[in-house]
Amino acid sequence: MPKVFRMKWLTNKWIRKWLRILHRDLGYFLVGITIVYSISGIILNHKKQGVDPAYKTVLVQDKFENSLTVDRFAADFGKSYPEYTINKVLPQETGYQLFLKGGVGFYNYQSGELWFEFYKKKPVIFFFNKLHYNQKKFWTTPSDIFAGALIFLAISGLIMVRGKNGFARRGAWFALAGILFVVVYIWL
Structure with missing residues (x-):
């Protein structure tokens, strides 16, 4: 394993156990919100020239x-x-x-x-889009917490798997490919 990824606290069983528990349970909790954001994001991606899909x-x-x-x-x-x-x-x-x-x-x-x-x-789509556009009263704080939780899930997911399929070996290449995909897409 490269020296950069050899952090002593990552090998602590207690920390790894709680990361897995938090990652799993937080992931379950966020499934509903993720589905709502994903559906409204897809709908908004396919908007027809200024026509509101809601x-x-x-x-x-x-x-x-x-x-x-x-x-x-x-x-x-x-x-x-x-x-x-x-x-x-x-x-x-x-x-x-x-x-x-x-x-x-x-x-x-x-x-x-x-x-x-x-x-x-369209009642359901209208509600989803209202949340996605952050137009629902007092939704800013829950949406910020959701974004922070997604960041936690991404980072904890990186360090949970060990060995040849872990981040230090295989995972780093996939993460780099994901970043490059976004960068290349922006420049096209």
Whole structure:
């Protein structure tokens, strides 16, 4: 074994025993959090050009009477779609631009055509992403503890295995390969 890796405390049976116990039990405890972070990370990696994967876009098309005034249109819209609230109506050249609670739309007062889209939360993905983005109140401390625990698991995992498959021989090469993979990927 190279001299660098010959640290006396690493050969202490009591320390190695407790490292294994902590590594094992902490690993079990962190499985759920790791799965949540991993799933939300995969979802966020496959985001489509600014589209938040935590929401589903629903498009609605309809036809109303032609040439409705803003007030009449708002009243008719409220009767036809009571579950959607109009926050603002902006008159434009050919119709009204609509700002809804949770969506947008347009009413063409020449043709009477209406379209609007609203954004509906995908509950599980929304919650996962909220944690991943650290938007949940008081989540900073638990996420920092989780990151520190992952660092502990990585380091304790390096020194738990001894012999020809341990870090001092085989493990160091795999760890170096992992670091090089990240470095090379960044430069490409």
